[in-house]
Amino acid sequence: MTVHHPTAPGRLRTAWHNAHAPVPGVPRWARIAAYAIPFVVLPSGLWRIMTVVFHIGDDDTHGAGQIPSWLPGPVYVVGLSIISELLAFTAIGLIAAWGEVVPRWIPLLGGRRVRPFAAIVPAALGATVLTVLWTAAFATEMSGRTLQGDPLPADYPTKALHGWQLAFFEVTYIPLLLWGPLLAAVCFAYWRRRRHVH
Numbered sequence: 001m002t003v004h005h006p007t008a009p010g011r012l013r014t015a016w017h018n019a020h021a022p023v024p025g026v027p028r029w030a031r032i033a034a035y036a037i038p039f040v041v042l043p044s045g046l047w048r049i050m051t052v053v054f055h056i057g058d059d060d061t062h063g064a065g066q067i068p069s070w071l072p073g074p075v076y077v078v079g080l081s082i083i084s085e086l087l088a089f090t091a092i093g094l095i096a097a098w099g100e101v102v103p104r105w106i107p108l109l110g111g112r113r114v115r116p117f118a119a120i121v122p123a124a125l126g127a128t129v130l131t132v133l134w135t136a137a138f139a140t141e142m143s144g145r146t147l148q149g150d151p152l153p154a155d156y157p158t159k160a161l162h163g164w165q166l167a168f169f170e171v172t173y174i175p176l177l178l179w180g181p182l183l184a185a186v187c188f189a190y191w192r193r194r195r196h197v198h
């Protein structure tokens with residue numbers, strides 16, 4: 001009789017699934033919202049990386065003038081994209097086991113229960129900031145004016161984009177309007193599920 005042992009990729013896939021699978025009591029809508037968050041952030045990150053790889057726009061598109069002179073624009077752009085995606089991925093913790101018990105591999109804290117408000121407060125603040133930030137950015141962009149009512153400055157990043165580049169930029173950034181509201185919905189579901197835990 002042959003015993004089949006799972007391959008390393010199979011074990012990794014199983015471990016990944018078990019770590020990020022929803023815990024009992026998570027409503028279907030919250031599951032969908034949590035899994036959607038990394039995907040609404042992904043297009044803008046891919047766009048930013050494309051600006052570096054294919055030299056789309058000019059240096060202002062890469063954040064020049066807004067970052068320290070010692071930090072190369074491409075490093076900033078790629079780093080910002082990776083950090084944004086990692087932050088978006090933390091929403092999965094609001095529906096998965098690692099949002100309730102700290103994973104054992106984390107030093108000092110591994111295996112401890114997560115106090116609900118240790119997750120609720122950052123998620124709620126993040127949802128608020130993201131909603132305000134991206135709504136304001138979109139309104140500013142569409143009106144061609146700053147929040148103070150002045151015309152957008154000549155070095156505003158999208159001023160360097162035209163035609164298909166500008167259209168592609170808009171299409172990749174519009175999903176970011178959903179990041180804050182989706183996070184708020186998942187945070188609400190987490191709060192409802194764990195509000196009686198002390």
